[in-house]
Amino acid sequence: MSTDGRLLIVGAGQAGVQTASSARELGWQGPITLLGAEPYPPYARPPLSKAFLSGTATQDRLALRSAEFYSDHRIDLVLDERVQHLDLAGDGTGSAVTDSGRQRSFDRLVLATGAEPRRLPLEGAGLAGVVVLRDLDDASVLAGRLAAADSLVVVGGGFVGLEVAATAAAAGVRVSVVETASSLMNRVVSPVTAEIVASAHRAAGIRVLTGLRPARFVGDGHHAVTAVELDNGEHLPADLVLIGVGARPRDDLAATAGLHCDYGVVVDDRSVASDGHTLAVGDCANLPDPSPGPGPAARVRLESVDNAVEQARAAAGTLVGAPPPSRGVPWFWSDQGSLKLQIAGLARPDDEVVVRVGKRPGQHTALRYRGPGLVAVECVDSPADFLTVRKALTAGVELSREAAADTGVPLKQHLSAALTSAQR
The missing domain is CATH 3.50.50.60 (FAD/NAD(P)-binding domain)
Structure with a gap:
């Protein structure tokens, strides 16, 4: 597989930056252009509703990478330029026309166009x-x-x-x-x-x-x-x-270019779109549910830093012909004042819930079961439980409902026993 062509990444958020970074690290030799519609260097979005809003974090502190990172990795970062139209050929090559009227040709294209608020x-x-x-x-x-x-x-x-x-x-x-x-x-x-x-x-x-x-x-x-x-x-x-x-995926550009879209750009587990060449990552992508365990959904659209990074790494591997990386269980977090909510796995409304109340007021862990299997966990101010169950979900270690409900024993101890039993 050729790695010396021109790679164009449309979208300079978390997913776009990670794709550029991982592609270069995995051996992409050709020019990489990272095209951002905003006038600001790529930045982290999660702090916008918290630290930035409260004035404890400035714009400079939100930067995903230093300015030197892009030059050191030979990534051409172009800001304040929005793609208006894509011309895609059958082999995945083509050109993008921006709002400035400039035409940018590419040999491989990655769409990381994100989502917009409803x-x-x-x-x-x-x-x-x-x-x-x-x-x-x-x-x-x-x-x-x-x-x-x-x-x-x-x-x-x-x-x-x-x-x-x-x-x-x-x-x-x-x-x-x-x-x-x-x-x-x-x-x-x-x-x-x-x-x-x-x-x-x-x-x-x-x-x-x-x-x-x-x-x-x-x-x-x-x-x-x-x-x-x-x-x-x-x-x-x-x-x-x-x-x-909520937000809707920015998939209009992809749809106009002829790619299959269904509440996001439809991709496979290697981040490849319907034409077999273009890739899509992050909030704009509709991907196969990566959840381990029983009964995953057919397809999902995930808005999280974790998914942006994982999917971007998969896309970079696809670009250079590397084996697909293993994916962990999807996870999310939300800091709401002094309260920290952490979630691992994708639950459904009809999943059974087993609750463990912590020692401190408000401390809480809810384990979600579907059929015989543990599929997700929700933790409020319980980071140790979150890390323990997230690792167990990724490894496919089962934890019975009875053990989960036994709050006299730490979850880590329950799961260590379950892992030992599974290895016999």
């Missing part, structure tokens, strides 16, 4: 003070408005919304969270874990409302938001509203 088609959605959070510009706008805000309403009880809510409450802002579902983070955690998290936020002074949805955003005579009207008729005062209802 918005709500409601009356008043265009009012000043109704914002989203996805990139550095969004975070800068939110930070500026938050500094002058008295009341914030967060629409959506997912990771980003809850992280911003906790950051704002710690700064003295009056905060309400509105979640349409019956519990927070209902697509990713069990109701018992969701209630632990909700209780922690309520204890921090945040009003948490579930089972309600916004009906419209109310403004004043200056086109600025003043309240959120809920579908039960209640008005929540708000001089700032964050819409945190």
Whole structure:
């Protein structure tokens, strides 16, 4: 397989940077161009809702790599240039036309175009003070408005919304969270874990409302938001509203180029798209569920640093013809004020839940079972349990429900016994 061609990576986020880095490390000899639509050097997004928003981390501290890294690894980092059109040939070669009118030819193409925040088609959605959070510009706008805000309403009880809510409450802002579902983070955690998290936020002074949805955003005579009207008729005062209802993959470019897309660019476990040549990684990709254990889903789209790194490494291996790397179990984390939530594995709503309550108030581990097997774990302020179960999930070590429920013995000890038994 030739490794001396021109490699173009569209998207300079975590997945794009990791693909460029890993491709060079694995032996790609040809030119590598990393094309970013934003004017800023590649940066980490998770701190935007926490450290950056609170002012404890500057933009410089968010950088994924130093400026010297790109020159040392012969990666041509091009910023503030967005691809408008792709021409793909049958052999995977082609060209990309950017908004500046420049045409960039390539021999291999990687799409790392990420995702964009969903918005709500409601009356008043265009009012000043109704914002989203996805990139550095969004975070800068939110930070500026938050500094002058008295009341914030967060629409959506997912990771980003809850992280911003906790950051704002710690700064003295009056905060309400509105979640349409019956519990927070209902697509990713069990109701018992969701209630632990909700209780922690309520204890921090945040009003948490579930089972309600916004009906419209109310403004004043200056086109600025003043309240959120809920579908039960209640008005929540708000001089700032964050819409945190998820993101959609940026797959329009791929779809227009003729690649198969289905809520993301459809790829195989080597990150290869439907044409057999183009690769797609990160938040824009729809991939086979990498979960070990019983009954994985057919396909998933994962938004996490872990997936961006793992999938990018798989793509780099594909580019140079290396054997596919083994994948660990998918994992996620969310720092919400003083609360740390860690998840390993992909659970489903009908999975059985076994709860272990920790020694400290609020400390909590929920193990998720599907059929006979352990498939996921949710840990609140229990990092040791998280690391132990994550390793067990990756290794395929089984832990019985009875052992999981026995809180008199540490999980690490239970799993060590299970591993010993499996090796006999």
